[in-house]
Amino acid sequence: MKIVEIAQSNLPIPPAGMLYHATYGKNFSSIKSSGLKPGSAEIQNFKVDTAIGYVFLTLSKFEGALMIMGDQPGINAETYKSMFELSKGKGVIFAIDPNKLDKELWSIDPYVDQTYKYKGHVPANAIVKTEYFSLAPPGESSEMYMKQIR
Numbered sequence: 001m002k003i004v005e006i007a008q009s010n011l012p013i014p015p016a017g018m019l020y021h022a023t024y025g026k027n028f029s030s031i032k033s034s035g036l037k038p039g040s041a042e043i044q045n046f047k048v049d050t051a052i053g054y055v056f057l058t059l060s061k062f063e064g065a066l067m068i069m070g071d072q073p074g075i076n077a078e079t080y081k082s083m084f085e086l087s088k089g090k091g092v093i094f095a096i097d098p099n100k101l102d103k104e105l106w107s108i109d110p111y112v113d114q115t116y117k118y119k120g121h122v123p124a125n126a127i128v129k130t131e132y133f134s135l136a137p138p139g140e141s142s143e144m145y146m147k148q149i150r
Contacts, residue, residue: 011059011108011114011116013106013107013108013116014098014101014103014106015098015106015116016098017059017098018095018096018097018098018128019057019058019059019095019096019098020057020059020060020061020063020064020093020094020095020096021036021055021056021058021064021093021094021096021122022061022065022067022068022093022094023068023091023092023094024068024083024084024086024087024090024091024092024135025088025089025090025092025132025135026083026086026087027087028092031092031124032124033124034124035121035122035123035124035125035126035127036055036094036121036127037055037121037122038052038054038055038118038119038120038121039052039053039054053119054117054118054119055117055118055121055122056112056116056117056118057096057098057115057116057118058112058115058116059114059115061095061131061149061150062146062149062150063112063113063114063115064093065093065133065146067112068091068135069135070084070135070136070138070140070142071136071140071142077138080138081138084137087135089134089135089137090132090133090134090135091133091134091135092130092131092132092133093130093131093132093133093149094129094130095127095128095129095131096122096126096127096128097126097128098126100125100126101118101122101126102120105118105119105120106118107119133148133149134148
């Protein structure tokens with residue numbers, strides 16, 4: 001995951017193409033039925049106050065999945081271990097159609113490259129595809145596990 005210091009001004013608002021959100025497998029059923037709710041993530045994983053109230057969506061499935069792996073900056077080791085166990089080692093990537101979302105609620109994440117912040121609820125009908133992947137076990141590098149994401 002590439003942490004950046006300033007917003008990427010070359011990203012269009014609203015986003016032009018498919019976006020992705022990755023989470024732990026235990027969250028699948030809730031998200032498929034209710035969508036993505038701002039602030040409903042395990043916020044303690046992220047040491048950034050600006051995370052509260054937003055849903056984060058990235059241009060890349062790879063970057064989305066990488067953001068939740070246990071060896072990434074800002075991920076709390078104990079929380080990751082718990083989520084890994086509750087999710088039976090599985091993560092899920094949701095493909096989101098930005099055309100189904102309010103054009104006025106978008107901004108660019110100033111800290112993570114190629115990532116948007118959406119200040120609103122992402123309804124379940126905006127999720128157009130789901131894909132499972134294997135999470136790296138706690139304490140292991142995510143490098144080998146990221147090869148499965150295309």
